[in-house]
C-alpha cells in the first residue's frame with residue numbers, strides 16, 4: 001500500500017446527506033468475485049441514465065470538479081456493510097472522504113482500504129462548500145501526521161481524530177490481518193481459559 | 196462496577212486491547228454469504244492460510260438466488276459464478292455450507308436463529324449489516340466488511356472500537372393492529388437514520404418483553420437502520436423456550452447449564468448507559484415510509500412533513516428524496532395506489548409474518564393489476580407455512596408462494612420492481628434503487644402489506 005502522510009488536492013463535492021451504500025455502489029454491481037473494477041460503477045445510478053449515458057448534471061461527469069478528495073454531506077456511507085463501497089471509492093481514485101458524520105461500518109471498511117475518512121465540524125463542512133461555490137479549484141490539505149485538515153481557500157484548519165493504531169497502519173502501510181496473525185498464541189490461550 | 200448486558204458479553208470476548216487502539220474481539224460464530232466473502236477467501240489463498248476455526252463458521256448463499264426454479268441452475272451467469280464460488284470456497288476450506296435448495300438454506304439471519312446456531316451470550320459476525328438481527332437472542336451480533344471477514348477466517352477475531360451503549364425503553368403495550376415492524380419504524384423515525392451511529396442498543400421495557408422471539412428478531416434486525424452497530428434484548432423465558440430443542444442448541448444437561456448461565460445475561464440494576472431514550476408503545480400506529488431512508492417514516496394516517504419544518508441544511512436531500520418518490524411535502528400517502536407488494540426478507544420473512552399476512556387476506560382477494568411476491572425467509576419457514584395450511588389460504592386469495600431467498604429486498608436476482616413503480620415492502624431499506632433501478636419503496640409491516648395486497652392502495656389494516 002502507498003503510504004499516506006499528507007495530501008493536498010482539489011475537491012469533488014457531493015453536498016447530499018445520508019448518502020447510502022446502495023447509492024455508492026448499487027447491489028446489481030456486487031456480483032464480482034474480485035476487488036477490481038468497482039470504481040467504474042461508483043454512484044452508478046446518479047452518474048448514468050438507463051441507456052448508460054452520463055448524466056451531465058452529476059458531479060462526477062462535470063470536468064470542473066476533480067481530485068482525490070470527496071466532500072459529502074452528513075451521515076455518509078449508511079446502510080449495507082458492503083466493502084464494495086470502499087473499493088468503488090478507492091478504485092475511482094479518492095484517497096480521502098470528508099464529511100461531518102460517517103456510518104460506522106463504512107468508516108472501518110474505508111480505513112481497511114486505505115481511504116481516510118475525515119470527520120469535520122458542520123460549520124467547517126459548510127465553509128468548504130461555500131469556498132467551492134466561489135472557486136471550483138480550491139484545495140484541501142490533509143496532514144495525517146498532525147491530524148489536521150486545512151481549507152486552503154481561507155486558511156482555516158481543524159484537527160480530526162484517528163486512533164493511533166490506525167494512524168500507524170496508514171503511515172506504514174500495514175494491515176490488521178498481519179497484526180492478528182502475530183497474536184495466534186494469545187488467541188489459543190484465550191480459548192483455553194474460556195473452556 | 197455495574198454493567199450493561201452489552202458490557203458483559205463484550206468484556207468476556209476481549210482477547211487484547213491495542214494500546215490507545217481498537218479491541219481484539221473473539222468471535223464465537225461467523226456466517227458467510229456469497230456476495231461479501233469471495234474476496235476474503237481469495238485473500239486467504241494469497242496468504243496461504245487455513246481457516247482457523249472452521250467449526251464456528253456456516254456458509255449459505257441467499258442474496259443472488261432466484262425465487263423460482265431453484266431446482267435448475269441459475270440463469271444469470273454472474274450470479275451463478277458467485278454462488279458457485281461460495282460452494283467451492285466452503286469445500287476448499289472445510290466449512291459447513293447449506294447450498295441452494297438444501298433444507299437448511301434460506302436467508303442467513305432467518306436460518307441462524309431457527310437452527311439454534313445463534314445463541315445468547317455469543318459474539319457473532321457476518322459480512323452483512325443485518326447481522327444485528329441475532330442480537331434478539333441476547334447476543335452481540337454485528338455486520339462487518341470483507342477485510343474483516345478475512346480476519347475472522349484467519350484468526351476468529353476482529354478489531355473493533357468499543358461502541359457506546361444506548362438503551363431504548365418502550366413502555367406500555369402495543370395497540371391492536373400494530374406489529375413489531377411498526378414499533379421499529381417508529382423508533383427509527385424518532386431516532387433518525389444516523390441517530391444511533393456509534394452505539395450498541397439494548398431494547399427494553401414492557402412492550403419489548405411482551406414481544407415473541409420472532410418479533411424481537413424484527414426489531415433487532417432494524418437497529419442498523421438508525422446507524423447502530425447492533426441491537427440486543429436480554430434473554431428470558433421467551434428466548435429459552437424458543438431455543439429449546441432447536442438443532443444446534445445445547446441438549447440435556449448442557450442445556451440446563453446453558454440456561455443457568457444465560458439467566459445472568461441482563462443489565463445490572465443501575466448500570467449506566469451512554470444514552471437512554473423512552474417511548475410509549477401506545478403512541479405507535481401502523482407505520483409507512485414516504486422517503487428514501489428508513490428514518491423517513493410516519494403513522495399511516497399522517498402527512499409528510501412540510502418543507503419549512505425541515506432544517507435548511509437538510510432541505511436539498513429532503514426535496515431530492517420526495518422527487519424520487521413522486522410525493523409532495525405536506526401530503527398524505529394513505530389511499531395512494533401501489534404496484535407491488537413484497538412480503539419477505541430477514542426483517543419479515545418468518546412464519547409469524549406469514550401468519551399475519553394470511554390471517555388478513557383470508558376470505559379476501561388479491562387486488563387486480565398488482566404484483567405480489569411472497570417469499571419465505573427459509574425452507575424451514577416454507578415447510579411450516581405448508582404444515583399450517585397457510586399456502587392454501589394464500590392460493591385461495593389469489594397469491595402464490597415463491598422459493599426462499601433475499602429476493603426483492605435488494606433485487607440482486609430477477610425480483611426487481613420496475614422504474615417508477617411503487618412497492619409496499621416488508622424489507623428494511625427504501626434507498627433509491629434498492630428494489631431495482633428507479634423503484635419506489637414504501638416500507639411497512641406485514642399487516643399493512645396484506646392490506647395493500649388486497650386493495651392495491653396504501654390502506655390502514657385496522658379499518
Ligand code: SF4
Pocket residue numbers: 257258302303304323325540541542600601604605622623
Ligand atoms: S433479506 Fe435483505 S437485508 Fe436481509 S440479508 Fe438479504 S438482502 Fe440483506
